Amino acid sequence: MSARILIVDDDPIQRRNLEMMVLRLGYKTILADGGISALTILNQRKDISVVLLDLSMPDLGGKAVLENLQNAGNTVPVIVLPQDQEIGKVGDTLKLGALDFIPKPAMFERVSVSLLNALRVNALTQEIYRARLAGQPRLQLRDLVCHSAEMESVIKQARHVAQMDSAILLEGEMGCGKETLARAIHLASKRQGAPFIVLDCQSFQTRRSQDTITRNTRRGQQIESCIEEDLAKANGGVLLLRNVSELPIKVQKQLYAHICIMHHNPSSYTIDDNALDIRVIATSIKPLRDLVLKGKFCAELYELISDSVISLPPLRLRNRDIPALAHMFLLKFALEERLSHITGISPQAMALLKEHGWPGNVRELKNAIHRAVLLCNGGELTVEDFRHLDPSVKKKTPLSSLERQLEALLKAPCGIDQDGNVKSLPAVEAELIRYALNRHEGQISKVARQLGIGRTTLYRKIKEYGIDVAAFAKK
Numbered sequence: 001m002s003a004r005i006l007i008v009d010d011d012p013i014q015r016r017n018l019e020m021m022v023l024r025l026g027y028k029t030i031l032a033d034g035g036i037s038a039l040t041i042l043n044q045r046k047d048i049s050v051v052l053l054d055l056s057m058p059d060l061g062g063k064a065v066l067e068n069l070q071n072a073g074n075t076v077p078v079i080v081l082p083q084d085q086e087i088g089k090v091g092d093t094l095k096l097g098a099l100d101f102i103p104k105p106a107m108f109e110r111v112s113v114s115l116l117n118a119l120r121v122n123a124l125t126q127e128i129y130r131a132r133l134a135g136q137p138r139l140q141l142r143d144l145v146c147h148s149a150e151m152e153s154v155i156k157q158a159r160h161v162a163q164m165d166s167a168i169l170l171e172g173e174m175g176c177g178k179e180t181l182a183r184a185i186h187l188a189s190k191r192q193g194a195p196f197i198v199l200d201c202q203s204f205q206t207r208r209s210q211d212t213i214t215r216n217t218r219r220g221q222q223i224e225s226c227i228e229e230d231l232a233k234a235n236g237g238v239l240l241l242r243n244v245s246e247l248p249i250k251v252q253k254q255l256y257a258h259i260c261i262m263h264h265n266p267s268s269y270t271i272d273d274n275a276l277d278i279r280v281i282a283t284s285i286k287p288l289r290d291l292v293l294k295g296k297f298c299a300e301l302y303e304l305i306s307d308s309v310i311s312l313p314p315l316r317l318r319n320r321d322i323p324a325l326a327h328m329f330l331l332k333f334a335l336e337e338r339l340s341h342i343t344g345i346s347p348q349a350m351a352l353l354k355e356h357g358w359p360g361n362v363r364e365l366k367n368a369i370h371r372a373v374l375l376c377n378g379g380e381l382t383v384e385d386f387r388h389l390d391p392s393v394k395k396k397t398p399l400s401s402l403e404r405q406l407e408a409l410l411k412a413p414c415g416i417d418q419d420g421n422v423k424s425l426p427a428v429e430a431e432l433i434r435y436a437l438n439r440h441e442g443q444i445s446k447v448a449r450q451l452g453i454g455r456t457t458l459y460r461k462i463k464e465y466g467i468d469v470a471a472f473a474k475k
Contacts (some may be wrong), residue, residue, distance in 0.1 A: 001094050003049035004028040005117055008038040008065070010057045014084070014104065018052055018081075023109050024250050035060025039068055042076065046338040050118045052102075052111075053079045055086050056094070063089070064094035077118040081106065124195035139219040141184045142175075143265035145328065148320040150313040154181070161308045162188035167280040169244075169305055171287060172312030175363030175473065179242065191279060194237030199230045202246040227258055234278045241282040241305065245291060252298035259304050279426065280305055315358040315365060327360060330381065342373060344380040352383055357393040430465040434472075 005022045009015040010033055019029050030048070032038040034057050041050060055062035062080055069078070077099045082090055090101045099121060100114045110457060141162065146155045149468075159167055162185045170178040180199075209233050212241070230239060247255065282305045291297035315322065325356055334342045345353075349372075358364050372385035423431075440446040448458045462469060 002027050003122075004030060004047050005115065006030050006032060006038065006041060006048045006051045008032040008035065008057075008062075009053060009054040010059075011054070011225075014054070014081075018106060018111070019104065021108050022115070025112055025115065026109070028116070034058070035062065035065045038065055042074060042312060043071070043072075045342060046340055048117060049077055050434070051076055052081060052122055053098075054081045055080050055089060056083065057425045059113075063096065065092060066098060067091055070097050077122050079114050079118055139180060140187050143323050144181070144184060145195055145324045146316040147324055148313075149251065150318055150353045151321055154310060154312055157308070157310050158185050159188065161185065161310070164308075165190070166307035167168070167278055167305045168282070168307065169288065169309045170281065170283045170312060172283075172285070173311065173314045174285050175361035176312045176314055178312055182238075182240055182281045182283065185281065189279070191237050195234055196238045196240065197230050198242050199227075200242045201251075202243045204247055204251050227255055231258060231276060231278060235276050236278075238279045239283055241280065243285065244282040244286040244305065245286040245288060245297065249296070249298060252301050256298055256301040256304060260300075282306075315361040319354060322365070323350060325365055326350065326353055328367050328368055330373065333370045333373040339373060339376070341379055342376050342381065346380050346382045348387060349381050349383050352386055352389070356389060359393060374405050374470050426453035426465070429461065430467065432467065433461060434467060437467070437469060437472040442469050442471075 005027050007015055007018045007022065007029055009018065012033075015031055019031065022029050027049075030041060030045070036151050038051070038053070039060070042051070046463070053062045053065060066078060066080075069076070075097075080090065080093045080246065081095075081097045081104055082101055083104050087103065092099075093101070099118050102114055106338045141155055141158055144151070144155060146152045168182070168185065171338075172178050172180060176186055183196060186192060221393060241255075283394050288297055289303050292299050315325075315442065323345075330342065330345060335338050342433050353365070353368075360367075368386060368389060369381075371379045371388055375385045375387075433447070436447045436450050440450065444455055444458060448455045451458065453461075
Protein backbone atom coordinates (compact mmCIF):
# COMPACT_ATOMS: atom_id res chain seq x y z
CA MET A 1 0.00 0.00 0.00
CA SER A 2 1.51 3.36 -1.09
CA ALA A 3 2.15 6.10 1.43
CA ARG A 4 -0.20 9.07 1.80
CA ILE A 5 1.37 12.56 1.81
CA LEU A 6 -0.42 15.57 3.32
CA ILE A 7 0.31 18.74 1.31
CA VAL A 8 -0.36 21.97 3.26
CA ASP A 9 -0.18 25.26 1.32
CA ASP A 10 -2.57 28.21 0.99
CA ASP A 11 -1.40 28.89 -2.59
CA PRO A 12 -3.48 26.67 -4.94
CA ILE A 13 -0.82 26.78 -7.70
CA GLN A 14 1.97 25.65 -5.34
CA ARG A 15 -0.37 23.03 -3.90
CA ARG A 16 -1.19 21.69 -7.37
CA ASN A 17 2.47 21.58 -8.44
CA LEU A 18 3.46 19.64 -5.33
CA GLU A 19 0.54 17.24 -5.79
CA MET A 20 1.63 16.44 -9.37
CA MET A 21 5.19 15.68 -8.16
CA VAL A 22 3.99 13.45 -5.33
CA LEU A 23 1.59 11.55 -7.58
CA ARG A 24 4.37 11.11 -10.14
CA LEU A 25 6.45 9.44 -7.41
CA GLY A 26 3.66 6.92 -6.87
CA TYR A 27 2.34 8.19 -3.52
CA LYS A 28 -1.20 9.16 -2.56
CA THR A 29 -2.06 12.72 -1.58
CA ILE A 30 -4.44 14.67 0.60
CA LEU A 31 -4.59 18.47 0.40
CA ALA A 32 -5.04 21.20 3.03
CA ASP A 33 -5.33 24.92 2.29
CA GLY A 34 -4.12 26.11 5.69
CA GLY A 35 -2.70 25.23 9.10
CA ILE A 36 -6.07 24.77 10.84
CA SER A 37 -7.28 22.45 8.09
CA ALA A 38 -4.02 20.47 8.34
CA LEU A 39 -4.35 19.95 12.10
CA THR A 40 -7.97 18.82 11.68
CA ILE A 41 -6.92 16.24 9.09
CA LEU A 42 -4.04 14.99 11.26
CA ASN A 43 -6.35 14.61 14.25
CA GLN A 44 -8.93 12.64 12.27
CA ARG A 45 -6.72 10.50 10.05
CA LYS A 46 -3.92 8.19 11.14
CA ASP A 47 -2.77 7.13 7.68
CA ILE A 48 -0.65 10.22 6.94
CA SER A 49 2.98 9.18 6.40
CA VAL A 50 4.62 12.58 5.71
CA VAL A 51 3.54 16.25 5.79
CA LEU A 52 4.77 18.85 3.27
CA LEU A 53 4.18 22.09 5.19
CA ASP A 54 4.25 25.68 3.95
CA LEU A 55 5.68 28.09 6.52
CA SER A 56 3.61 31.19 5.68
CA MET A 57 -0.17 30.80 5.81
CA PRO A 58 -2.73 33.42 6.86
CA ASP A 59 -4.77 31.34 9.33
CA LEU A 60 -2.03 29.35 11.11
CA GLY A 61 1.63 29.36 10.04
CA GLY A 62 3.86 26.33 9.68
CA LYS A 63 5.73 27.06 12.92
CA ALA A 64 2.45 27.11 14.89
CA VAL A 65 1.40 23.84 13.25
CA LEU A 66 4.68 22.23 14.36
CA GLU A 67 4.16 23.50 17.92
CA ASN A 68 0.66 21.96 17.99
CA LEU A 69 1.98 18.62 16.71
CA GLN A 70 4.77 18.62 19.29
CA ASN A 71 2.33 19.34 22.14
CA ALA A 72 0.01 16.58 20.93
CA GLY A 73 2.87 14.06 20.75
CA ASN A 74 2.29 13.50 17.02
CA THR A 75 5.53 12.14 15.50
CA VAL A 76 4.54 12.19 11.81
CA PRO A 77 7.59 13.42 9.77
CA VAL A 78 7.24 17.03 8.56
CA ILE A 79 9.12 18.66 5.68
CA VAL A 80 8.80 22.45 5.69
CA LEU A 81 8.61 24.58 2.51
CA PRO A 82 10.23 27.99 3.12
CA GLN A 83 10.48 30.90 0.68
CA ASP A 84 13.96 32.30 0.02
CA GLN A 85 13.45 35.03 2.65
CA GLU A 86 12.37 32.40 5.21
CA ILE A 87 15.51 30.23 5.07
CA GLY A 88 16.68 31.83 8.31
CA LYS A 89 13.64 30.41 10.12
CA VAL A 90 14.42 26.83 9.14
CA GLY A 91 16.59 26.30 12.24
CA ASP A 92 13.65 27.08 14.52
CA THR A 93 11.40 24.63 12.66
CA LEU A 94 14.00 21.85 12.99
CA LYS A 95 14.06 22.46 16.74
CA LEU A 96 10.27 22.04 16.77
CA GLY A 97 10.58 18.62 15.13
CA ALA A 98 10.68 19.28 11.39
CA LEU A 99 12.70 16.58 9.65
CA ASP A 100 13.87 18.46 6.54
CA PHE A 101 13.17 21.52 4.34
CA ILE A 102 12.68 22.09 0.61
CA PRO A 103 13.13 25.68 -0.60
CA LYS A 104 10.40 27.07 -2.86
CA PRO A 105 9.91 26.67 -5.73
CA ALA A 106 10.30 22.95 -5.02
CA MET A 107 12.36 20.89 -7.48
CA PHE A 108 11.25 17.37 -8.36
CA GLU A 109 14.61 15.72 -7.51
CA ARG A 110 14.73 17.41 -4.10
CA VAL A 111 11.14 16.42 -3.32
CA SER A 112 11.88 12.82 -4.33
CA VAL A 113 14.96 12.47 -2.11
CA SER A 114 13.44 14.27 0.86
CA LEU A 115 10.23 12.23 0.78
CA LEU A 116 12.13 8.95 0.49
CA ASN A 117 14.24 9.82 3.54
CA ALA A 118 11.16 10.91 5.50
CA LEU A 119 9.34 7.67 4.71
CA ARG A 120 12.35 5.66 5.86
CA VAL A 121 12.41 7.61 9.13
CA ASN A 122 8.66 7.05 9.55
CA ALA A 123 9.04 3.30 8.98
CA LEU A 124 11.88 3.14 11.50
CA THR A 125 9.90 5.16 14.04
CA GLN A 126 6.96 2.79 13.73
CA GLU A 127 9.24 -0.22 14.08
CA ILE A 128 10.76 1.22 17.26
CA TYR A 129 7.27 2.01 18.54
CA ARG A 130 6.08 -1.56 17.94
CA ALA A 131 9.22 -2.94 19.54
CA ARG A 132 8.58 -0.83 22.63
CA LEU A 133 5.02 -2.10 22.78
CA ALA A 134 6.27 -5.67 22.52
CA GLY A 135 8.84 -5.02 25.24
CA GLN A 136 6.40 -3.51 27.71
CA PRO A 137 5.92 -5.39 30.99
CA ARG A 138 3.26 -8.06 30.93
CA LEU A 139 -0.08 -7.48 32.57
CA GLN A 140 0.09 -7.56 36.34
CA LEU A 141 -2.61 -9.04 38.58
CA ARG A 142 -4.17 -5.64 39.18
CA ASP A 143 -4.47 -5.13 35.41
CA LEU A 144 -6.41 -8.32 34.71
CA VAL A 145 -10.10 -7.85 33.89
CA CYS A 146 -12.23 -9.33 36.66
CA HIS A 147 -15.70 -7.75 36.80
CA SER A 148 -17.29 -11.19 37.12
CA ALA A 149 -17.45 -13.05 40.43
CA GLU A 150 -15.73 -16.03 38.78
CA MET A 151 -12.62 -14.04 37.86
CA GLU A 152 -12.58 -12.13 41.13
CA SER A 153 -12.21 -15.48 42.87
CA VAL A 154 -9.37 -16.48 40.53
CA ILE A 155 -7.47 -13.20 41.09
CA LYS A 156 -7.92 -13.53 44.86
CA GLN A 157 -6.38 -17.02 44.75
CA ALA A 158 -3.58 -15.80 42.48
CA ARG A 159 -2.64 -12.94 44.85
CA HIS A 160 -2.48 -15.42 47.71
CA VAL A 161 -0.25 -17.99 45.99
CA ALA A 162 1.98 -15.32 44.40
CA GLN A 163 3.45 -14.53 47.82
CA MET A 164 4.42 -18.17 48.33
CA ASP A 165 7.03 -20.18 46.50
CA SER A 166 5.09 -23.40 45.98
CA ALA A 167 4.19 -25.08 42.69
CA ILE A 168 0.98 -23.93 40.96
CA LEU A 169 -1.30 -25.76 38.55
CA LEU A 170 -3.54 -23.59 36.34
CA GLU A 171 -6.38 -25.48 34.66
CA GLY A 172 -8.84 -24.23 32.06
CA GLU A 173 -9.96 -24.45 28.46
CA MET A 174 -7.74 -23.46 25.55
CA GLY A 175 -7.36 -19.69 25.25
CA CYS A 176 -8.81 -18.72 28.65
CA GLY A 177 -5.63 -16.92 29.80
CA LYS A 178 -3.65 -19.46 31.81
CA GLU A 179 -0.23 -18.30 30.64
CA THR A 180 -1.19 -14.64 31.07
CA LEU A 181 -2.18 -15.39 34.67
CA ALA A 182 1.05 -17.35 35.23
CA ARG A 183 3.14 -14.37 34.09
CA ALA A 184 1.10 -12.01 36.26
CA ILE A 185 1.68 -14.26 39.29
CA HIS A 186 5.41 -14.24 38.49
CA LEU A 187 5.44 -10.41 38.37
CA ALA A 188 3.72 -10.32 41.78
CA SER A 189 6.19 -12.73 43.40
CA LYS A 190 9.63 -12.30 44.92
CA ARG A 191 11.09 -13.83 41.74
CA GLN A 192 9.68 -11.09 39.48
CA GLY A 193 13.08 -10.04 38.12
CA ALA A 194 14.24 -13.62 37.47
CA PRO A 195 13.84 -15.69 34.27
CA PHE A 196 10.44 -16.98 33.14
CA ILE A 197 11.13 -20.01 30.93
CA VAL A 198 8.38 -21.82 29.00
CA LEU A 199 8.66 -25.55 28.32
CA ASP A 200 6.03 -26.43 25.71
CA CYS A 201 5.05 -29.96 26.69
CA GLN A 202 3.01 -30.47 23.52
CA SER A 203 6.22 -30.25 21.49
CA PHE A 204 7.35 -33.60 22.93
CA GLN A 205 4.42 -35.26 21.14
CA THR A 206 5.66 -33.74 17.87
CA ARG A 207 9.25 -34.72 18.52
CA ARG A 208 8.20 -38.26 19.32
CA SER A 209 6.15 -38.62 16.11
CA GLN A 210 8.91 -37.13 13.95
CA ASP A 211 11.57 -39.33 15.48
CA THR A 212 10.06 -42.77 14.98
CA ILE A 213 13.13 -44.12 13.17
CA THR A 214 15.48 -43.03 15.95
CA ARG A 215 16.45 -45.54 18.60
CA ASN A 216 14.56 -45.15 21.87
CA THR A 217 17.74 -44.63 23.85
CA ARG A 218 18.82 -41.74 21.67
CA ARG A 219 15.36 -40.16 21.84
CA GLY A 220 15.42 -40.45 25.60
CA GLN A 221 18.78 -38.73 25.71
CA GLN A 222 17.43 -35.84 23.59
CA ILE A 223 14.45 -35.39 25.93
CA GLU A 224 16.70 -35.50 28.99
CA SER A 225 18.95 -32.88 27.42
CA CYS A 226 15.98 -30.62 26.62
CA ILE A 227 14.62 -30.81 30.17
CA GLU A 228 18.03 -30.15 31.70
CA GLU A 229 18.60 -27.17 29.39
CA ASP A 230 15.30 -25.50 30.33
CA LEU A 231 15.86 -26.15 34.03
CA ALA A 232 19.25 -24.46 33.78
CA LYS A 233 17.73 -21.43 32.00
CA ALA A 234 15.02 -21.11 34.65
CA ASN A 235 17.42 -21.20 37.60
CA GLY A 236 16.35 -18.60 40.16
CA GLY A 237 13.06 -18.00 38.39
CA VAL A 238 10.04 -19.88 37.03
CA LEU A 239 9.70 -22.87 34.73
CA LEU A 240 6.27 -22.87 33.08
CA LEU A 241 5.14 -26.31 31.95
CA ARG A 242 2.72 -25.31 29.19
CA ASN A 243 0.03 -27.95 28.43
CA VAL A 244 1.57 -30.43 30.85
CA SER A 245 -1.32 -32.86 30.26
CA GLU A 246 0.04 -33.42 26.73
CA LEU A 247 3.31 -34.93 27.94
CA PRO A 248 3.80 -38.60 27.03
CA ILE A 249 3.72 -40.73 30.18
CA LYS A 250 7.40 -41.67 29.85
CA VAL A 251 8.43 -38.01 29.67
CA GLN A 252 6.21 -37.27 32.68
CA LYS A 253 8.28 -39.74 34.70
CA GLN A 254 11.54 -38.24 33.44
CA LEU A 255 10.39 -34.75 34.36
CA TYR A 256 9.25 -35.97 37.77
CA ALA A 257 12.70 -37.44 38.42
CA HIS A 258 14.42 -34.14 37.59
CA ILE A 259 12.09 -31.99 39.69
CA CYS A 260 12.14 -34.47 42.56
CA ILE A 261 15.94 -34.47 42.71
CA MET A 262 16.01 -30.68 42.46
CA HIS A 263 13.58 -30.31 45.39
CA HIS A 264 14.71 -33.10 47.68
CA ASN A 265 18.42 -33.33 46.96
CA PRO A 266 19.45 -29.93 45.55
CA SER A 267 23.14 -30.43 46.29
CA SER A 268 23.29 -33.21 43.67
CA TYR A 269 21.61 -31.06 41.01
CA THR A 270 23.81 -28.07 40.32
CA ILE A 271 24.66 -25.60 37.56
CA ASP A 272 28.17 -24.16 37.83
CA ASP A 273 28.39 -25.60 41.35
CA ASN A 274 25.20 -23.78 42.39
CA ALA A 275 22.10 -25.70 43.44
CA LEU A 276 19.05 -25.14 41.23
CA ASP A 277 16.30 -22.98 42.68
CA ILE A 278 13.17 -23.03 40.50
CA ARG A 279 9.46 -22.43 40.99
CA VAL A 280 7.26 -24.64 38.81
CA ILE A 281 3.98 -23.41 37.32
CA ALA A 282 2.04 -25.78 35.08
CA THR A 283 -0.96 -25.27 32.81
CA SER A 284 -3.41 -27.87 31.57
CA ILE A 285 -6.51 -27.81 29.39
CA LYS A 286 -7.64 -31.09 30.96
CA PRO A 287 -8.37 -31.71 34.67
CA LEU A 288 -5.20 -33.54 35.78
CA ARG A 289 -6.84 -35.22 38.76
CA ASP A 290 -9.21 -37.04 36.38
CA LEU A 291 -6.27 -38.13 34.21
CA VAL A 292 -4.46 -39.44 37.29
CA LEU A 293 -7.50 -41.51 38.30
CA LYS A 294 -7.65 -42.96 34.79
CA GLY A 295 -3.96 -43.83 34.87
CA LYS A 296 -3.14 -41.37 32.09
CA PHE A 297 -0.99 -38.99 34.13
CA CYS A 298 1.84 -39.70 36.53
CA ALA A 299 0.44 -39.41 40.06
CA GLU A 300 3.85 -38.51 41.52
CA LEU A 301 4.33 -35.65 39.05
CA TYR A 302 0.83 -34.40 39.76
CA GLU A 303 1.59 -34.22 43.48
CA LEU A 304 4.76 -32.22 42.78
CA ILE A 305 3.15 -29.58 40.56
CA SER A 306 -0.23 -29.13 42.27
CA ASP A 307 0.50 -27.54 45.65
CA SER A 308 -2.09 -24.96 44.60
CA VAL A 309 -4.68 -25.55 41.86
CA ILE A 310 -6.49 -22.62 40.20
CA SER A 311 -9.27 -23.26 37.67
CA LEU A 312 -9.89 -20.48 35.16
CA PRO A 313 -13.50 -20.13 33.95
CA PRO A 314 -14.25 -20.11 30.20
CA LEU A 315 -15.28 -16.77 28.70
CA ARG A 316 -18.90 -17.89 28.23
CA LEU A 317 -19.19 -18.04 32.03
CA ARG A 318 -17.63 -14.56 32.45
CA ASN A 319 -20.29 -12.54 30.64
CA ARG A 320 -19.66 -9.39 32.71
CA ASP A 321 -16.01 -9.37 31.63
CA ILE A 322 -16.70 -9.30 27.87
CA PRO A 323 -17.30 -5.50 27.49
CA ALA A 324 -14.15 -4.61 29.45
CA LEU A 325 -12.01 -7.14 27.57
CA ALA A 326 -13.40 -6.00 24.22
CA HIS A 327 -12.63 -2.34 24.92
CA MET A 328 -9.16 -3.17 26.22
CA PHE A 329 -8.32 -5.06 23.01
CA LEU A 330 -9.89 -2.28 20.91
CA LEU A 331 -7.62 0.38 22.43
CA LYS A 332 -4.58 -1.85 22.06
CA PHE A 333 -5.09 -2.63 18.36
CA ALA A 334 -6.32 0.84 17.41
CA LEU A 335 -3.10 2.24 18.85
CA GLU A 336 -0.85 -0.37 17.24
CA GLU A 337 -2.48 0.05 13.82
CA ARG A 338 -2.49 3.86 14.04
CA LEU A 339 -6.28 3.90 13.90
CA SER A 340 -6.94 5.78 17.12
CA HIS A 341 -10.02 7.42 15.58
CA ILE A 342 -11.77 4.12 16.38
CA THR A 343 -12.88 4.72 19.94
CA GLY A 344 -15.84 2.47 20.69
CA ILE A 345 -18.12 -0.47 19.98
CA SER A 346 -21.76 0.01 18.96
CA PRO A 347 -24.44 -1.36 21.34
CA GLN A 348 -25.58 -3.83 18.67
CA ALA A 349 -22.03 -5.12 18.18
CA MET A 350 -21.52 -5.44 21.93
CA ALA A 351 -24.77 -7.42 22.22
CA LEU A 352 -23.44 -9.73 19.50
CA LEU A 353 -20.18 -10.25 21.41
CA LYS A 354 -22.04 -11.06 24.62
CA GLU A 355 -24.25 -13.60 22.85
CA HIS A 356 -21.40 -15.38 21.08
CA GLY A 357 -20.27 -18.72 22.52
CA TRP A 358 -16.49 -18.04 22.29
CA PRO A 359 -15.22 -21.63 22.07
CA GLY A 360 -11.73 -20.14 21.76
CA ASN A 361 -12.28 -18.02 24.88
CA VAL A 362 -10.32 -14.78 25.50
CA ARG A 363 -7.85 -15.58 22.72
CA GLU A 364 -10.69 -15.83 20.20
CA LEU A 365 -12.21 -12.55 21.41
CA LYS A 366 -8.83 -10.84 21.08
CA ASN A 367 -8.40 -12.05 17.50
CA ALA A 368 -11.98 -11.06 16.64
CA ILE A 369 -11.45 -7.49 17.90
CA HIS A 370 -8.16 -7.18 15.98
CA ARG A 371 -9.81 -8.27 12.75
CA ALA A 372 -12.77 -5.94 13.34
CA VAL A 373 -10.42 -2.98 13.87
CA LEU A 374 -8.77 -3.69 10.51
CA LEU A 375 -12.19 -3.92 8.80
CA CYS A 376 -13.67 -0.84 10.47
CA ASN A 377 -14.36 2.23 8.30
CA GLY A 378 -15.87 4.48 10.95
CA GLY A 379 -15.29 5.67 14.48
CA GLU A 380 -16.72 2.59 16.21
CA LEU A 381 -16.90 -1.15 15.63
CA THR A 382 -20.26 -2.26 14.23
CA VAL A 383 -21.97 -5.61 13.67
CA GLU A 384 -20.71 -5.52 10.07
CA ASP A 385 -17.11 -5.47 11.32
CA PHE A 386 -17.74 -8.80 13.07
CA ARG A 387 -19.18 -10.52 10.00
CA HIS A 388 -16.36 -13.10 10.27
CA LEU A 389 -17.89 -14.53 13.48
CA ASP A 390 -19.82 -17.75 13.02
CA PRO A 391 -23.47 -16.84 13.83
CA SER A 392 -24.26 -20.46 14.70
CA VAL A 393 -21.92 -20.38 17.73
CA LYS A 394 -24.29 -19.16 20.42
CA LYS A 395 -23.65 -19.11 24.12
CA LYS A 396 -25.38 -21.93 26.00
CA THR A 397 -27.05 -21.06 29.26
CA PRO A 398 -25.41 -23.17 32.01
CA LEU A 399 -27.66 -25.92 33.33
CA SER A 400 -28.80 -25.77 36.93
CA SER A 401 -28.05 -28.69 39.24
CA LEU A 402 -31.64 -29.97 38.87
CA GLU A 403 -31.46 -29.64 35.06
CA ARG A 404 -28.21 -31.59 34.97
CA GLN A 405 -29.77 -34.38 37.02
CA LEU A 406 -32.79 -34.43 34.70
CA GLU A 407 -30.56 -34.49 31.61
CA ALA A 408 -28.59 -37.47 33.01
CA LEU A 409 -31.84 -39.24 33.87
CA LEU A 410 -33.18 -38.78 30.33
CA LYS A 411 -29.97 -40.20 28.86
CA ALA A 412 -30.06 -43.28 31.10
CA PRO A 413 -31.60 -46.52 29.81
CA CYS A 414 -35.36 -46.82 30.25
CA GLY A 415 -37.75 -49.83 29.98
CA ILE A 416 -40.43 -47.81 28.16
CA ASP A 417 -40.15 -46.45 24.60
CA GLN A 418 -41.33 -43.03 23.35
CA ASP A 419 -44.82 -44.37 22.62
CA GLY A 420 -45.25 -45.67 26.17
CA ASN A 421 -44.83 -49.33 25.24
CA VAL A 422 -42.76 -51.69 27.39
CA LYS A 423 -39.47 -52.69 25.73
CA SER A 424 -38.37 -56.31 25.48
CA LEU A 425 -35.83 -57.56 28.01
CA PRO A 426 -33.08 -58.07 25.37
CA ALA A 427 -33.62 -54.49 24.13
CA VAL A 428 -33.33 -53.10 27.66
CA GLU A 429 -30.27 -55.26 28.35
CA ALA A 430 -28.54 -54.14 25.13
CA GLU A 431 -29.30 -50.49 25.92
CA LEU A 432 -27.96 -50.91 29.47
CA ILE A 433 -24.71 -52.46 28.19
CA ARG A 434 -24.23 -49.62 25.67
CA TYR A 435 -24.84 -47.07 28.41
CA ALA A 436 -22.27 -48.70 30.70
CA LEU A 437 -19.70 -48.98 27.87
CA ASN A 438 -20.14 -45.31 27.08
CA ARG A 439 -19.86 -44.29 30.74
CA HIS A 440 -16.66 -46.30 31.25
CA GLU A 441 -15.15 -45.54 27.82
CA GLY A 442 -15.25 -49.16 26.63
CA GLN A 443 -13.29 -50.61 29.59
CA ILE A 444 -14.68 -54.16 29.79
CA SER A 445 -13.47 -54.89 33.34
CA LYS A 446 -15.22 -51.83 34.78
CA VAL A 447 -18.39 -52.48 32.79
CA ALA A 448 -18.58 -56.11 33.93
CA ARG A 449 -17.99 -55.08 37.54
CA GLN A 450 -20.67 -52.36 37.30
CA LEU A 451 -23.23 -54.76 35.79
CA GLY A 452 -22.36 -57.53 38.25
CA ILE A 453 -21.55 -60.15 35.61
CA GLY A 454 -18.38 -61.90 34.48
CA ARG A 455 -16.24 -60.69 31.59
CA THR A 456 -16.98 -63.87 29.59
CA THR A 457 -20.73 -63.32 29.97
CA LEU A 458 -20.33 -59.66 28.98
CA TYR A 459 -18.33 -60.56 25.85
CA ARG A 460 -21.01 -63.09 24.88
CA LYS A 461 -23.82 -60.57 25.25
CA ILE A 462 -21.83 -57.90 23.35
CA LYS A 463 -21.43 -60.36 20.47
CA GLU A 464 -25.09 -61.41 20.69
CA TYR A 465 -26.38 -57.82 20.47
CA GLY A 466 -23.83 -56.76 17.81
CA ILE A 467 -22.31 -53.98 19.93
CA ASP A 468 -19.12 -52.33 18.65
CA VAL A 469 -16.96 -51.82 21.77
CA ALA A 470 -14.35 -49.81 19.85
CA ALA A 471 -16.94 -47.08 19.26
CA PHE A 472 -17.05 -46.38 23.00
CA ALA A 473 -13.30 -46.27 23.62
CA LYS A 474 -11.96 -42.78 24.30
CA LYS A 475 -10.12 -41.32 21.29
